[in-house]
Amino acid sequence: MRDIAVVTGASGGIGAAICRLIHARSEEQLQVCIHYNGNKGAAEALVNEIPDSFAVQANLSRAEGRKTLLDAVLAKGTPFCLVNNAGIDRPHEPALMVTESSYEKIMDTNLKAPLFLMRDFAKEMARNEAGVIVNISSILARKAVVGSAIYRASKIALEALTRQFAAELGPKGIRVVAVAPGFIETNMTAAIPEEQRAGIKKDVSLGNFGAPEAVAETVWHAIENQYLTGAVIAVDGGMAL
Numbered sequence: 001m002r003d004i005a006v007v008t009g010a011s012g013g014i015g016a017a018i019c020r021l022i023h024a025r026s027e028e029q030l031q032v033c034i035h036y037n038g039n040k041g042a043a044e045a046l047v048n049e050i051p052d053s054f055a056v057q058a059n060l061s062r063a064e065g066r067k068t069l070l071d072a073v074l075a076k077g078t079p080f081c082l083v084n085n086a087g088i089d090r091p092h093e094p095a096l097m098v099t100e101s102s103y104e105k106i107m108d109t110n111l112k113a114p115l116f117l118m119r120d121f122a123k124e125m126a127r128n129e130a131g132v133i134v135n136i137s138s139i140l141a142r143k144a145v146v147g148s149a150i151y152r153a154s155k156i157a158l159e160a161l162t163r164q165f166a167a168e169l170g171p172k173g174i175r176v177v178a179v180a181p182g183f184i185e186t187n188m189t190a191a192i193p194e195e196q197r198a199g200i201k202k203d204v205s206l207g208n209f210g211a212p213e214a215v216a217e218t219v220w221h222a223i224e225n226q227y228l229t230g231a232v233i234a235v236d237g238g239m240a241l
């Protein structure tokens with residue numbers, strides 16, 4: 001039975017880059033669990049690319065989906081690393097137009113899912129007194145962008161949970177870190193019109209958008225650095241300044 005690194009939302013741009021880097025840097029010490037929801041094709045392509053990896057389908061906004069993921073991982077080995085990366089940023093609704101259905105959709109995926117995955121995976125990690133959880137937050141936790149009210153709330157709450165779990169789980173040998181990307185080129189940002197992209201780029205001190213690999217490097221740093229916990233690490237090209 002192997003130690004496993006679980007990456008949720010690995011069918012997306014950032015999650016796939018995290019899987020590749022964990023496989024490469026852990027020198028095959030960690031078996032990679034590629035989680036996906038609807039995009040089976042992307043997950044299967046990644047499984048073919050990363051030796052010894054395996055894919056699990058689950059809708060993580062539901063308790064049954066979270067149980068499916070945990071059970072599939074436990075059947076393969078011991079969870080050592082959990083990267084809560086799956087997330088959605090839509091619908092984009094101006095503050096006066098927010099709806100309860102959008103609230104439930106975004107919060108269930110971006111906040112409820114990582115909360116209960118942390119609870120359940122950390123119980124397993126605590127048996128070995130070893131583990132690391134990385135939560136993917138966002139620059140938008142700290143920056144107002146029209147249409148992102150609920151998304152923003154979900155990510156700042158995820159950062160609060162990161163610190164809370166870090167405080168409570170440190171004595172059990174488990175570290176919890178958040179990584180907050182800026183504007184990264186993935187499917188999530190691909191639909192943003194060129195005019196709006198040009199406006200956003202003006203806010204980036206380094207002058208360009210980030211690649212998923214830049215986020216993956218920071219996630220790997222969080223996994224590897226044994227004295228790091230409770231921190232929120234920005235990887236945003238200076239967009240939050």
Ligand SMILES: NC(=O)c1ccc[n+]([C@@H]2O[C@H](COP(=O)([O-])OP(=O)(O)OC[C@H]3O[C@@H](n4cnc5c(N)ncnc54)[C@H](OP(=O)(O)O)[C@@H]3O)[C@@H](O)[C@H]2O)c1
Nearest residue numbers: 009011012013014036037038039060086087138184186188
């Ligand atoms: N791209 C950016 O600029 C940016 C900036 C800051 C933070 N982030 C954060 O980075 C993370 C990854 O984003 P990305 O840019 O890589 O987005 P992406 O390419 O759209 O990928 C999103 C992933 O989340 C999964 N997902 C969505 N709803 C789900 C659900 N209910 N249950 C399980 N999985 C679900 C998707 O699965 P399927 O496709 O298989 O359905 C997909 O794998 C997100 O948490 C996002 O908020 C992104």
